[in-house]
Amino acid sequence: MVAFVGRERELSVLGTLLDDVAAEIGTARPGRCLLIRGRRRIGKSSLVETFVGAAGAPSVFYTAAGASSEAELEVLTDAVRFSTLPDRAVFDEAIPGNWTAALRQLAGTLPDDRPSVVVIDEIPYLMDRIDAFEGILQRAWDRELSRRPVLLVLIGSDVSMMEALGSYGRPFHQRGQEMVLGPLNPAEVGRMLDLDPPAAFDAALVTGGLPLICAAWRRGMDLWDFLAAELANPVSALLVSAERSLAAEFPDHAHARAVLSAIGSGERTFTNIARAAGGIANTTLTRAAEFLVRKRLVAAELPLSTRPSKERRYRVADPYLRFWLHFVQPHLPEIERMRGDLTLDRVRAGWTTWRGRAIxxxxxxxxxxxxxxxxxxxxxxxxxxxxxxxxxxxxxxxxxxxxxxxxxxxxxxxxxxxxxxxxxxxxxxxxxxxxxxxxxxxxxxxxxxxxxxxxxxxxxxxxxxxxxxxxxxxx
The missing domain is CATH 3.40.1350 (Trna Endonuclease; Chain: A, domain 1)
Incomplete structure (x- = not known):
């Protein structure tokens, strides 16, 4: 399956955890929990869906959407109703009125004699919208879910919130193991696309190792064939993935978007970034840069030597986003007018210089x-x-x-x-x-x-x- 080249280790971890659940049936706490975090569109949900499909265990896969508590409860109820849990009909007979009741009721649908899998995707939405959700989850796990032979998988794209979920001093601390899902690495990209080593590094720079973008790169294509096809399609994954991810990451942070665009255009120093971002104030730039670093969108680096230095420089951390900000975002209007050929010419003209630093x-x-x-x-x-x-x-x-x-x-x-x-x-x-x-x-x-x-x-x-x-x- 093209989206899961290079995911053998992660699938093995999930399989081992489910085996551990099976081995502990009959003990006081057979349940296991795994927290999976990683950037948007990296393939977290697809990875878990693939695992669940292959495992054959009774399961429910629920995805939060950032709606109200009541709306999310309705979505959870529907997810259980259409799941493969043996006692899912319980949710037909009694719709829970709050999240404490919902998680207790969910635990009651799980079998006692065989492992099952419960997946909660985009859990940061619940943490953000539902009062004291982390405490509710912790109590449900300690009192109900961990006492069942279940693998609970919690997935989130907000990396900082997922790190906080399992951190010291938070209610769910030490309740689950943690997995960080990154992009496909250059070797995996090369193997997936059947590219030689130099071309594999080029492909890693352009796609960022995002499986959805790599899937559009047909075997036998070189870099320029791929870019010509993607830039000619206004709804291609190469064009739309960045905008969708950024809209979800910080919809209300205009200054952060401006600063990110300035860094993506090639500016690296504080003064030049401020100028390129429209002459914003130093305090505004500092807050925006700290936000972008916290979100793992930007790396802030110091010179490495035996002497201290304050000459901090910034770069876009994700190679694909760096490519998109530099070559694609400024020219989206012409791409939408079906003149991606003009954008392609610009990429050709600037490729060697851009790649020299980006690599x-x-x-x-x-x-x-x-x-x-x-x-x-x-x-x-x-x-x-x-x-x-x-x-x-x-x-x-x-x-x-x-x-x-x-x-x-x-x-x-x-x-x-x-x-x-x-x-x-x-x-x-x-x-x-x-x-x-x-x-x-x-x-x-x-x-x-x-x-x-x-x-x-x-x-x-x-x-x-x-x-x-x-x-x-x-x-």
């Missing part, structure tokens, strides 16, 4: 996953270094901690071009920047899409090695 965080993470090897040690932190004037800018800095390191472990440069390998000029520039940063002979590394034509490096890595870092280690 760096992904390559740094790839290197962190790959090490240690015969040439370089593992690094607790792999970041970058820059100064306010950019007279020193080092693409890769490996260190023992961040943002202020005790020890620098390696320094490196990224050269991610189709026709130009890392050469002696690049090595000379890297030597100069190392000398300005440290007097120590810190190892030097090159990360290059098209190979290396010079000697004098301690290590060099290309697309194949870096992509392999994302594949599961052999057991």
């Amino acid at each position: 760096e965080p992904l390559l740094r993470e790839s290197l962190a996953r790959l090490l240690p090897d015969d040439n370089l040690p593992s690094a607790a932190a792999v970041g970058a270094f820059w100064t306010r004037s950019n007279d020193i800018e080092i693409d890769i800095v490996g260190a023992d901690r961040e943002p202020i390191a005790r020890e620098l472990l390696f320094l490196g440069s990224v050269k991610w071009l189709e026709q130009r390998p890392f050469d002696a000029h690049d090595l000379a520039a890297l030597h100069r920047h190392r000398a300005l940063l440290t007097d120590l002979p810190v190892p030097l590394v090159a990360v290059s899409r098209s190979g290396v034509t010079c000697t004098g490096l301690d290590a060099a890595y290309g697309p194949a090695e870096l992509l392999a870092a994302w594949r599961p280690a052999p057991r």
Whole structure:
């Protein structure tokens, strides 16, 4: 199934939890709970639906919609009525009047002699709309649900609220295990779309590893075939996924949208972002940036070195959203007029420059996953270094901690071009920047899409090695 390439580990976790429930039948608390969080459109609901369909256990799948408490109770009632729970008819005979009664009544429909699955999707809506919902859920779990052989799966797209649900001091603390569902990684994207390593990294940048967007990329397509098809379709997943996600993430935060667009356009410093966002006040920008960082939409990074720095820079954390904000959002009107060909021309013209910076965080993470090897040690932190004037800018800095390191472990440069390998000029520039940063002979590394034509490096890595870092280690 195309949407679940690379989800074997998550499906295995769900299966193991259901097996644990079965093994505990007859004990005081056989129930298990799993909290799944991840960005919107990442495939959380589809993952659980696939698991439930394959498990064959009695189940109910309820999705909250952000409506009133009464409306949500009606939706839950309908979900139970059309479920496969053996005693679902209870909800035909007695409609619960509140959520305490509803969860108690739901527990009563669950079988005692075999495992069942209860799924509550988009639970942050309930946490936001229903007074004391976390306490209601905790009491229902402690007094009723955990005493049944049930796997309770709680799903949420608001990452910060889902983290809070299981955090210390909150009613549901330590009631469930937690799973973070991320996008498909570059190796999974490459395997799904049958792409070679360089093309797999390109596809990961454009799709962000979102299964819904990847599903539109037919095998045999190259990047430009895919973009031509998607930009010619005003309702394609590539075009609409970002807007729908942003509308759900912060419908009432106009300043946050403006700041996000400014960062997506390529602005990285506080002053430039404020100017690009319409000259908003510093306090407004600070609140908006903190909100975006809290929502995991933006990463706020400091230079990694042995010296403290306040030169914070911002970037859009999700590669797909970064692509969409830079290339798609400004030109949606022309795409809607069926002139996606004009947008495609702009992507072609700006692709090399945009990709050169957008790929760096992904390559740094790839290197962190790959090490240690015969040439370089593992690094607790792999970041970058820059100064306010950019007279020193080092693409890769490996260190023992961040943002202020005790020890620098390696320094490196990224050269991610189709026709130009890392050469002696690049090595000379890297030597100069190392000398300005440290007097120590810190190892030097090159990360290059098209190979290396010079000697004098301690290590060099290309697309194949870096992509392999994302594949599961052999057991």
